[in-house]
Amino acid sequence: MPVHPLLASRFSPMWFDSDWNVTDDDVEVLLDAARWAPSAGNSQPWAYFVARRGEPEHDRIVKHLARSSGRWAPSASLLIVTMAHRYVEDTDWAYSDFADYDLGQSVAHLTLQAHAMDLACRQFRAFNLETLTDDLQPGAGWHIVSMIAIGRAAEDRPADRERRSTEELRTAPWD
Ligand SMILES: Cc1cc2nc3c(=O)[nH]c(=O)nc-3n(C[C@H](O)[C@H](O)[C@H](O)COP(=O)(O)O)c2cc1C
Numbered sequence: 001m002p003v004h005p006l007l008a009s010r011f012s013p014m015w016f017d018s019d020w021n022v023t024d025d026d027v028e029v030l031l032d033a034a035r036w037a038p039s040a041g042n043s044q045p046w047a048y049f050v051a052r053r054g055e056p057e058h059d060r061i062v063k064h065l066a067r068s069s070g071r072w073a074p075s076a077s078l079l080i081v082t083m084a085h086r087y088v089e090d091t092d093w094a095y096s097d098f099a100d101y102d103l104g105q106s107v108a109h110l111t112l113q114a115h116a117m118d119l120a121c122r123q124f125r126a127f128n129l130e131t132l133t134d135d136l137q138p139g140a141g142w143h144i145v146s147m148i149a150i151g152r153a154a155e156d157r158p159a160d161r162e163r164r165s166t167e168e169l170r171t172a173p174w175d
Pocket of ligand 1: 010011012013069122123124125126146161
């Protein structure tokens, strides 16, 4: 059996249809998918700041984009800032050793849910973490990790995507 078409056909576009808008229901379903991800001890150490194009939250986020992402990310209908609960409030004790790992799984859920809805996501780190953190002021123990641009893709999946082979996954990097 080949890899499921949902996985095989997913890709991260850089260009989105700037006329297309997500609905409230779309956003709710995407977050619902994110919430069903597995996490260590069911700790669910994730949070999502949701910013729809044309709304004040979007203006708040866009000004922290890097020059690179500033060219394409604003065309997406939705920008989401992802956050992980790394530390117990006001301490240096780990809230979970797996906070970022679990956040990544939650984002993967959201990403595939989006693809199943004929939407596309491009995750990215090309933004000013310092100024965005100053602006959003995540609660104690919470840290901004990444952003996700979500919308209707305005480009086709590239033909020449590269991945390491399954053989390499089996043989690298232990003694
Ligand atoms: C954590 C993370 C950070 C990323 N940061 C950026 C970024 O800053 N700029 C960018 O253009 N793409 C970024 N990407 C997208 C990756 O380049 C892309 O997922 C990768 O090339 C594989 O392509 P595919 O998603 O189409 O399979 C990021 C992806 C992830 C998961």
